[in-house]
Every structure is written in C-alpha cells, then in structure tokens.
Amino acid sequence: MNEHNVIEIKDLSVDFMTVRGIVYAVQGVDLSVKEGEIHGVVGESGCGKSVSTKSIMRLHDEKHTRYSGQILFKNGEGKEVDVLSLSEKQMQTIQGKDIAMIFQDPMTSLDPIMKAGEQIAELVRKKLKMKKSEAKEYVLTLFEKVGILPAEQRYEQYPFEMSGGMLQRVMIAMALSCKPRLLIADEPTTALDVTIQAQILKLIKELAAENNTSVIFITHNLGVVAEICDSISVMYAGRICETGSVLDIFDNAAHPYTRALLNSNPKEADTGKYMATIPGAPPLLYNKFTHCPFAERCDKCMDKCRKEFPTLKTIRAGHEASCFLSDGGEKNG
Numbered sequence: 001m002n003e004h005n006v007i008e009i010k011d012l013s014v015d016f017m018t019v020r021g022i023v024y025a026v027q028g029v030d031l032s033v034k035e036g037e038i039h040g041v042v043g044e045s046g047c048g049k050s051v052s053t054k055s056i057m058r059l060h061d062e063k064h065t066r067y068s069g070q071i072l073f074k075n076g077e078g079k080e081v082d083v084l085s086l087s088e089k090q091m092q093t094i095q096g097k098d099i100a101m102i103f104q105d106p107m108t109s110l111d112p113i114m115k116a117g118e119q120i121a122e123l124v125r126k127k128l129k130m131k132k133s134e135a136k137e138y139v140l141t142l143f144e145k146v147g148i149l150p151a152e153q154r155y156e157q158y159p160f161e162m163s164g165g166m167l168q169r170v171m172i173a174m175a176l177s178c179k180p181r182l183l184i185a186d187e188p189t190t191a192l193d194v195t196i197q198a199q200i201l202k203l204i205k206e207l208a209a210e211n212n213t214s215v216i217f218i219t220h221n222l223g224v225v226a227e228i229c230d231s232i233s234v235m236y237a238g239r240i241c242e243t244g245s246v247l248d249i250f251d252n253a254a255h256p257y258t259r260a261l262l263n264s265n266p267k268e269a270d271t272g273k274y275m276a277t278i279p280g281a282p283p284l285l286y287n288k289f290t291h292c293p294f295a296e297r298c299d300k301c302m303d304k305c306r307k308e309f310p311t312l313k314t315i316r317a318g319h320e321a322s323c324f325l326s327d328g329g330e331k332n333g
C-alpha cells in the first residue's frame with residue numbers, strides 16, 4: 001500500500017444474489033484516496049457509487065452478497081488491513097471510529113427516540129472510552145464547532161425537533177466525533193436547500209482539513225465536486241471509467257461518458273438535479289461486460305468498442321480513462 005494512501009480498493013467486485021438472478025453491481029473497481037484528500041465519486045443513478053463505497057464499511061447483507069478483490073485500509077494505528085477479510089468483531093472496531101459514513105437521510109444514522117446529543121455521547125463513550133460527564137462536555141464542544149447552537153439547548157432535543165439542515169449537522173458531528181481516518185459522504189446535501197447545502201459542504205471541508213480526515217464524496221452534482229474535491233472518479237456500469245484531479249476531469253476529460261456528464265450537468269452550482277440528459281440509460285447489471293458498457297450510448301463508438309473491453313489506461317500521472325480513443329498511453333498496473 002502506498003504510504004500516502006488511507007485506502008486502496010483493488011479490483012473490487014460486488015455481486016448480489018437476488019430472486020431475479022445475480023446483479024453484478026460493482027465489476028472490478030480500483031480506487032485510492034490519499035491522506036487528507038477529498039475524492040469525489042460521480043455518475044448517473046445505478047452506476048454503483050453507493051454499493052462500492054458501502055462495501056468499505058461492509059454494510060451489505062452478507063447472506064446475499066459476494067465480494068471479491070481487496071479493500072486495503074490504514075487503520076488508526078497506521079496498520080494496514082484488508083477490510084474484506086476482517087471478522088465481524090474486528091469490523092465493528094473500525095466502523096464509526098476509523099471509518100464513518102454520512103447519508104442523504106440523517107435518520108438512517110439517528111435513533112428517533114433518543115436525544116441527538118446523547119446519541120453522540122453514547123458513541124464516544126463506547127468508541128473513545130470517555131466517561132459520561134466527559135462525553136457530554138465533548139459533545140457540547142462538537143456542537144459549537146459544527147454550529148448546532150445553542151449547544152446546551154440543542155443537546156436536549158430529539159431529532160424530530162430539528163430541521164433538516166440541523167440534523168445533517170448532527171450527523172456530521174457524529175461521524176467526525178471519533179476523528180475518523182476516512183469519511184464517506186453519500187449525497188449528504190441533496191435533500192437540503194441551496195444555502196444550507198453550501199454551508200454543510202464548507203463545514204465538511206473545514207473539519208476534514210482540521211483532522212486530516214480523507215473524504216469520499218458521492219454526488220450527482222458536478223458543481224459540488226468542483227467546489228470541494230481534490231480528485232474525482234467517474235463511475236459507469238459498476239466500474240470506474242475515468243479518474244483524475246479536478247482539473248484533469250473538468251478541463252481534459254478523456255472519456256466520452258465524462259464529457260457527456262459535463263455537458264449534461266447544469267452549470268449553476270445549485271441543482272441537486274439529476275444528470276438525466278444523456279440520451280439512453282445506463283445498462284442493467286445482470287451481466288459482466290465483455291465490451292465497452294458505454295458503447296451503445298457513445299457518439300464516438302468504434303467497432304472495437306462493441307467487441308473488446310477497454311481497461312483503465314494512464315493518460316498522464318494520476319489521470320486514467322478506460323476508452324480505446326485514449327489508448328497509446330502506457331498500460332496501467
């Protein structure tokens with residue numbers, strides 16, 4: 001594992017056994033994130049953004065899920081582990097402490113019948129072994145830091161007594177309470193209005209920088225990506241089709257899918273609108289692809305694209321794309 005990386009996902013595949021057959025939701029994803037970096041994951045609905053990132057926390061029902069590949073993670077002690085080979089118990093020590101996650105709907109993480117402040121206090125008592133009074137003090141400080149004010153009064157509130165933006169702050173406070181090495185944020189601001197969205201994004205960025213926490217930020221909104229991310233992976237049909245710095249992607253996109261996304265996405269940083277204007281739809285994932293999965297929708301499609309699978313190729317250091325059009329660069333890995 002590269003010494004600067006917090007996580008290295010290698011050739012990850014995730015299959016779901018369903019009544020309709022096997023869904024190959026993730027089909028060989030490679031993704032690494034450096035310490036302190038904010039990495040955006042974009043792509044249309046159903047491309048595998050959530051399935052691949054939830055796998056990092058092993059959140060899928062393992063009775064019906066088959067993983068392959070590796071998810072190497074540098075834990076709090078700086079020790080390298082493969083998340084996929086950890087026992088359930090070992091996994092629990094990482095979840096919420098070394099790796100935390102925030103979702104679009106705060107109620108996925110919060111208990112509706114417990115005071116918000118107490119939920120975080122309970123978490124830090126368990127994970128950071130704090131005493132009761134110490135935990136409350138700590139949560140109040142956190143509340144002040146993330147703008148849950150007045151902290152003392154908010155501490156006593158139940159989730160239903162708070163607004164959406166406030167709940168999102170509670171979730172951020174909870175996720176960052178144990179100073180995780182990695183924060184996974186899956187569309188955390190889509191449900192909020194634009195002004196609040198901007199505040200929450202700024203908050204995530206500041207707190208991540210302060211704790212040197214790496215972030216994987218999943219979104220439909222390229223405006224958001226440009227605003228807060230350092231680097232980006234574009235997903236299509238269960239794979240990453242292009243990855244690079246924000247500049248690589250916004251100014252030198254190599255994959256026709258990335259270019260289509262950029263063209264389809266409204267320029268205003270507001271939106272929350274879905275990238276639905278590329279003609280056609282992403283394929284269902286009942287098969288593994290043996291040719292380019294984007295071929296059917298691609299305006300640059302060649303004969304080869306319908307017959308062979310394009311692997312990710314390096315275009316220049318840190319910028320890779322899986323398209324025969326950008327062949328000629330050196331082969332990656």
Ligand SMILES: Nc1ncnc2c1ncn2[C@@H]1O[C@H](COP(=O)(O)OP(=O)(O)OP(=O)(O)O)[C@@H](O)[C@H]1O
Pocket residue numbers: 016018023025043044045046047048049050051052284285
């Ligand atoms: N538990 C499951 N069982 C079967 N198929 C699933 C399951 N979860 C997700 N899928 C399928 O896996 C594919 C990838 O889904 P995923 O949720 O990762 O998409 P996404 O990129 O996060 O989309 P969105 O932007 O809508 O959140 C989809 O085809 C989805 O239907």
Ligand code: NI
Pocket residue numbers: 049050051186
């Ligand atoms: Ni998703």
